[in-house]
Amino acid sequence: MSAPEGVATPEAVRRKVEAWLAEDEPGYAIALATRPDWQGDPVFTVRDVRIRVVPCPTPLAARAAIHDRVDGERLVLLTDLSESQLGDGLLAHLSKQTVRKIDPWDLVRQLFGGVARNDPMLVRSGRWVADALSDYAPPEGWPAPPGTILTRDHALRSLTAELLGLPATALDDSGLVQWTTEATRQRRFMDAPDAVAHGITAYLTGIAGRAVPGIMAAVRAGHGVDVIPMGLLAGLLWTDTGGNEVVAAVGRTRLEPRFGGLSLTPPQAEALHQAAEAWVYRTIDTGVDGTAEAMRMLRRAETIAAEIGITELIGASTILPSGFLQRLRAFADAVRLAVPAGGVALPAAVARVQTALATVEAHRAVEPRRLETARMAVRLLRWLGTVDAAAPATLLEALHRQVQQDGWVDRARLDVFAGDPDPQVAAAYRLLHQAVDARRSRHDRQFADLLAAAESEPGALLRVEDVLDRVVQPILDQGKRVLLLVLDGMSVAAATEVAESVTRRGAWVELTPDGGPRTGVLAALPTVTEVSRCSLLSGRIATGGQQAERKAFQLRFPAGRLLHKASLRAGAGMALDREVLAALEDPSVPLVAAVVNTIDDALDRSEPGTTVWGTDTITAVDDLLASVTDRVVVVVSDHGHVVDRGPDAMVLPSSSSENRWRPASEPAGDAEVRLVGSRVALAGGEIVVPWREEVRYGPRKAGYHGGASAAEAVIPLLVFTPGEDPAVPGWSGAPVASPEWWREPLPEPSEKSASPIARRRPRRPIEHQPEGLFDLMATTPATAPVTAAAPAVDPMLDLVTALLASDRYAQRRDPRLSLTDERVAALLRTLVAGGDRATLDTLAARAGIPAHRITGTLTVLRRLLQVEGYPVLTVDADGRTVHLNRKLLIEQFELEPQ
Template sequence: MSAPVSTAQPDAVRRKVEAWLAEDDPAEAIALTARPEWPVGPLLTVAGTAVRVVPCPTPIAARAALHDRAEGERLVLLTELTDSELGDGLLAHLSRQTVRKIDPWDLVRQLFGGVSALDPTLVRLGRWVANALTDFAPPTGWPPPPGVLLTRDHALRSLAAELLDLPPAELDDSGLVQWSTHAHRQLRFTTVPDAVAEGITDYLTSTAGPAATPIMASVRAGHGVDAIPLGLLAGLLWANGSETAVEVAAAIGRTRMEPRFGGLRLSPTQAQALHQAAEAWIYRTVDSGPHGQAEAMRMLRQAEAIAAEIGTTDLLGSSAVLPTGFGYRLRAFADAVRLAVPTSGSALPAAVARAQSALAAVEAHRAADTRRVETARMAVRLLRWLHTVDGPAPATLQDAVHRQVRQDGWVDRARLDIFAGDPDLPVAEAYRLLHEAVDARRSRHDQQFATLLARETAANAEPGALLLVEDVLDRVVQPILDHGRRVLLLILDGMGVAAATELAESVTSSGAWVELTPAGGPRTGVLAALPTVTEVSRCSLLSGRITTGGQRAELTAFAKRWPTGRLLHKKAIRAAAGTALDPEVLAALDDRATPVVAAVINTIDDALDRGDPGSTVWGRDTVTAVGDLLASAADRMVVLVSDHGHVVDRGPESVVLPSAGSENRWRTGSGPAGAGEIAVSGGRVALGGGSVVLPWREEVRYGPRKAGYHGGAAPAEAVIPLLVLTTNDDQAVPGWAGGPVASPDWWREPLPEVVAAPSDSASPARNRHRSPVEPQVESLFDLDPAPAPAAAAPAPHPTLPDLVPALLASPRYAERRNPRTPLADERVAALLGILLAGGDRATLDTLAARAGVPAHRITGTITALRRLLQVEGYPVITVDPDGRTVHLNRALLVEQFELEP
């Protein structure tokens, strides 16, 4: 008797029978070398033929099986007997008169469409491959290879795809990570023999990369559905920690995580590959939509749960995707803010730079809370403002108004976010310290403003260049009408400068509306009537003189001035279901015989009573009437103004002072002004007999608590924003032009000094291409326009990088200049200088402000610069997908224009 042989596998027997029947062999039985045992039912149906499998340990058993064979039935005899042991009498009834062996590779050839040859490297892998290809073959067989040779890759890829229930094209690291999220698809792989599992893992590692090893190990250990969470942690536990304590904690975590990989000790290469694949899955899934975001968050939470189980929560701070990591980064940012807040000893500017770096880490976190990130950005802006020199007190009330419009209103906008705070107490404490420092400076400014307000109100002098609320119709609206343009006047009750900065950004962000300013200079503001309440200031605005009254008085005054105009209050704007605006409003806007349509929008003022004006972002989404009216404004110029601003409730910081009346932010002048108050009297004080006491400190109130207040002398209440918008020619109205970037320098990212444009001697060949200086036009204000700020034109600088003059003097640059619409060399030099000084990047706002380009023209200017410098399709200048940040490829600039580095 021969040596013991293996048990025949049912699939192998079936495949052998299929091949036997295909031979048209008339024999009634086939004998196969195998142990005489059969684990399943004896009857098979193969190609429509009934086949009985009979274990035959002895010749007598074989003879009995042949004797008992039913009519039309074929037999498979499983035996360890040799031909001689069976004898010629039995062999005569068998296929080929011999006991045939089950050659697994013959079956493999058959299963792959009868290929004629096998890849030797496939055969050398061992018998496990042939057995697996036989045992796990799909009912329709394996896909035939493209040629006559069955290659190792084709066979193993087909086997892996079948065992993992994955298309062959998805057998890469991303496909395996996605596969790990489906528990039911992993079950088959967990039941295969160890040799098959190890062989498939080795193959996947060779094709999909080192991430395959830990993924498949986690599946075999019963933790496959946690492959992504484990991968997210792997990047933290296998990182190169510079601190001993961190490395010790990571080593402990690695040991505790090994059982989840079946005892496999991951190499750093495997761990980092798994980490990268897991993070890539998170990014793809988050970007796929709400369902994907929920699924990604589930994986992130599971990773944090595992971290807690293995005691490595403290390491999550370095993660760029785990939610806890965002919290750690935000706390690190708060520590940097705390150190950067100026104290009596004053913090170093380097501390602000560290806070800026910490903010970048917060912004880079993929699980960042957008609201909390925006608050952190505001904190850095306030730090930069605190580290600017606080100049001397304004000399005139107009100077104080302009400081509120151009500087302090932006501070107020950021300060509101800081005041709203953060739910994490350590972060909240840092914001509290920052808010106190900002408040200290702002209080000085508020007192300076109130002092000037009281002095000039008492003087009853002519306003000169200062624009008063009662003069807006005469000095802003009427000149536009005189030039033949119709006007849409939007009066946003209660809108201060801070809210106006948000609304202006929202309205102009799409490019459909262009903001105009006097002579193309910085924004100006309007001084409200006193006290700064609606019945005084709005009625004075619409009447053209200091007066008081409600809606009836406003309608009467407006109709007297423009009999064919239309003034709309809240009820007149509202429409029936399904219509954003009343049809009569739409008709008035479209009517050329209606020179002025004015609309009072109460959204912000209403929020002071029963909303949350401090944390609301005032834009077209929150003040919907503005968006609706602008969409229907036809070709009208839009003047957007308010009647007064507001201050928000300070909660426990509020100071409630006694008053004989019930007004929140003003009282009659019967008693002397106390701390935080100022007495104001004069012709512009419409209540209290011309004499009132107004608080200038924002914390002070007299009446009942609300969400916000107005009536006082703080510039946040008394300075009215003014925005003039057009949809077409920004030079259509004399005295107005496209304005520069409105935000102050500290609002944008800090950059080193910008280099100067080349002097005449630096580039004599380019002088003829310079654009002529545009003449100043007559102001619509009937007053001397305020000078433009330094940011409105390129400032002189002592040196220029050698790269820029070399570019301007290069022959290729001269060839690419468009002679019909050239981009001035001074502008090219300024823009490139800004980018070079900023590490080859800058935002559009920064480029516009520092290069002296009007805000609405910067996008077109950058497009022209890109075309100028793009040689043979290679982009020297690129813009981020967010449309805000511009990048310079310095190396490509040098190469394309053949410049000396």
């Protein structure tokens, strides 16, 4: 290590000896001008020559050293005496009869292969550099500079890399942060003299940025392995206090000793914070082991936060796991305040909940399941923020309410009912669920009353026994082959998930009656499998099991095939039985019906309320759809279901063991309704069933059916076709199925709105997608009307009007394209009003575009707007969220910023 000022270091003496021995006539002694103080070994070997170093503070000491020299040994005399003080007699024994000077910079040139000269900037860096280059020179020597001049950067980069044990190419903030994860590599820097440590830190700051002082100070203080956790906290303490300045100030004071007393500036703290976060993301991307290591650092940061008393600030972090929980709790507080005590949720309160949700979504350690539940909670609040419509006048109206509104409510409230593990969040969800249940119960009571009073003549109402005649047969009559999928127990809520799953890949297009909203089917009564499924497959009210179903189906469709679960099973390696595949491919089999029991089975022994029903959870559907290329697919169920309410359930007495219906031996209670008529297939045509979802009679299970709630009695009806709309009379491409409150809301126009560029809400970085993502070219007919209401035009959002009036737009407008200016305006205004983002469903709904055509329409819009290929429109990695780069749009079309 470097010696005290004026004292020759062992390395400097060795290098001087090496140069001396390389002379033609080196002699046997040299004198070096330095303090007569020696901290190294008195005897060492250079080129097999024994060298003895002797401090000589007086001429007498020099004479004694020469007198006592052993043959074959060479002497190095260290003295601060002048040549005149030594005298000619002593000088005669010295090589070249002189006292040689130790010039550290001459040694540096020698260490770097004898370069011609040193860069003056290197010399001005200070003596510490020369000493350090001598002290820390590697055995193989320093790397030669690219030229004949030893530059400051080459020397200091080489020294720093050697001292830290890093490649010279890794001397940046990311390399230094990674370096701190290995304690053993930090030891040399921790033990380095202060002058060296300060000099190296200054050099690194110049080339690696403001994060360096904090990193190196923490290492010197013995807390190097905590650099990443402390960096993660730095963003909370120095740059974003969240209004808790006092707590942050105390935290800074308590954290500074771990930085060796260094008081970081805000820019230094922010740079350290960014470097630490970047390390976390990079490490997670390396795989499972990297994720575990990153989580260890995150947990360590939370431990340090607790030690310095700043746990309450963690909510401001977008990366610490506890920050997600704090944000989720803040969101739950907003939910609790927004839940109406009867009546309608206030728009301002709902808006605050949506803002709180945005902070939850922004957290990088978000837990997907809990986030999805939070999103469902917001949707339910938006629903509660709508005025409840008047009670339906007919059973058909009530059925459509379940298909088009309440089924979506049921889907969301199942998630909220499943809840959250945190008690504070769970309490808010329970309060919300109670408010939703209150309105849904009113709807169920209205539905049950209409069901009890229904006339036998259905009119426009589609009943389960009518599906074969009124849905399937007309398709067959047009020469189309059909695959009828009976998903036993599928509710409307489950069907919304199934439909999204089927159409997500783009291979299947959903059809609805005349291209309007979805419709549904009324189940037979009671809503149990032996009644409703048998009635479906018989084409009339009937009861029975699989044998009865098969017999009735074959009578109705002699050339058809009915497949139950056992028939679908195949041997090893086969997803479907060969006979099933043959039937699907056989043009002489017009109708193949397959009963899939996955959902109904879950009611007995699974969790139907928390399962997301789709092609990945109902694998038989995925396998069947993959095997069908030219059949229209009709998806129905025989009945829906309700889930068990746990301790909130009401168990009523019954003479039967059935869960959700009983004989009418006793009058109906407040939670029940009496059903009588030809569509009641059991108990002599007269039964009592509960309309309240939490009521049951029999043993506890995961879910139930048989009752008169809309979730049980309304059967979803989905129709899909491969490719474009087929020639099926009365059926066309479906619009977006979700109700308005399900999709993201539009902000209210404000007189204080900022300009479009300034108003843009901060979002997570956009992941740009290749052009081919939307290359499923399908243009929208020019005659299709924009049926959905476009967002109200904020005067500050008149950017769209300026675009449509611009010369550049007129030049790029292709009159052959079917994308009208009206539709361009509707799409862009939806994006601008949504903070430059919107989901595909929202764009389709608000621009009046059939759901399956939105990707093709967006392709046309992208080609229209993306001048020279610049990404004016991009899509998130989720494949559903579209982003508008407003700045690029303004630049490309030479618009004035609004």
